[in-house]
Amino acid sequence: MSNIKLIIEERPSNIGNFMVGRLLPFREKRMVGPFSFIDHMGPALLSDHENLDVPPHPHIGLSTLTYLFEGSIMHKDSLGTEIEIKPGQVNWMTAGNGIVHSERTPKYLRQSNKMLHGLQIWVALPKHFEQMAPEFYHADADDLPSWEENGIQFKLIAGEAFGKKSPIPVYSPMYLLELKSTAQASVKIGEHLFGESGIYILEGAIENDGNTFEPKQLLVAKDSSLCEFTMQANTTIYIFGGEPFPEERFIYWNFVASSKELIEEAKERWLKQEFEPVPGETDFVPLPERRI
Known part of the structure; x- marks a missing residue:
């Protein structure tokens, strides 16, 4: 599923x-x-x-x-x-x-x-x-923390994940990760994520459950702990997310706030x-x- x-x-x-x-x-x-x-x-x-x-x-x-x-x-x-x-x-x-x-x-x-x-x-x-x-x-x-796992280059741009912490001074539990592949590779990283998760595909493609997703698509996961997919060769993606807030956020132009x-x-x-x-x-x- x-x-x-x-x-x-x-x-x-x-x-x-x-x-x-x-x-x-x-x-x-x-x-x-x-x-x-x-x-x-x-x-x-x-x-x-x-x-x-x-x-x-x-x-x-x-x-x-x-x-x-x-x-x-x-x-x-x-x-x-x-x-x-x-x-x-x-x-x-x-x-x-x-x-x-x-x-x-x-x-x-x-x-x-x-x-x-x-x-x-x-x-x-x-x-x-x-x-x-x-x-x-x-x-x-x-x-920025950078490392390699299973042939994939990881970079933690902001937040905390994989037991690592970016120097960016964030104010709530979150993460923004860059993943780059040179060859096809399986990715199973749900245990390192939390809260809500999204994946943005910059270049290349990823496969999940028989479906192929390509650039200019943002995928939102049902459950970040089940984050598992295959990266095709020469693919770059960004995984972002974290704990959602209990209150709604209102947006007008460049302003974001919890109250109108x-x-x-x-x-x-x-x-x-x-x-x-x-x-x-x-x-x-x-x-x-x-x-x-």
């Missing part, structure tokens, strides 16, 4: 001047564990006059995780952080009671052709951390430009009327 509860197809979404493939939220599954939002950026070839430019915009009630496969993004935020993220590195920004950030192509790449490809993820904060002070953490590729009152308060603060600004930035993204 298949352990696949739900198959979510990647859906195109416009984030300003850049198209992404949206995976979460989905009408039948708003969250997987604490994960509330996953966008697949690219792969996109940007010409010498095309650049990523996401002006300053606010967040509350979540942590954002940026993980690149190709390209580079310059991150600036209202804490004064200014850092370039490159492939294999992690930017982890915890919004708490409010943070503002921008994401742009670095200056030295703006007049040249470049690739951009990666994942942007939101992890909701537990209720007792929703109003914490904002924080930012950057991890280099070498900081916190969302409304954040909307008012952004309309009145009461969030801390990003040093050196003058433009901003206006509050939209639509929901995610």
Whole structure:
């Protein structure tokens, strides 16, 4: 009997001047564990006059995780952080009671052709951390636990699993794992997972109970403890999940909260430009009327 509860197809979404493939939220599954939002950026070839430019915009009630496969993004935020993220590195920004950030192509790449490809993820904060002070953490590729089992390369990007712990400062029990295969291999890792689990297929294919699943699909497991499948050769997947929260999460634009009152308060603060600004930035993204 298949352990696949739900198959979510990647859906195109416009984030300003850049198209992404949206995976979460989905009408039948708003969250997987604490994960509330996953966008697949690219792969996109940007010409010498095309650049990523996401002006300053606010967040509350979540942590954002940026993980690149190709390209580079310059991150600036209202804490004064200014850092370039490159492939294999992690930017982890915890919004708490409010943070503002921008994401742009670095200056030295703006007049040249470049690739951009990666994942942007939101992890909701537990209720007792929703109003914490904002924080930012950057991890280099070498900081992340990596190992090999049965011919599969594992990397623990965030959280805890397999008795290992990523340095990313998460605020609830969760995990984000990268698995890469060079040859066909069986995977049986349910004993190392907990809570709700999802699998995103970046490249290659996996098989489960006679069914083959391919890129641009997100699979949600019925039971994470039964996580067992076969990876085809040259396959890369991301397994993510963790303990779900007891309360519902509301999402409006870039705001995630356990109460609609916190969302409304954040909307008012952004309309009145009461969030801390990003040093050196003058433009901003206006509050939209639509929901995610």
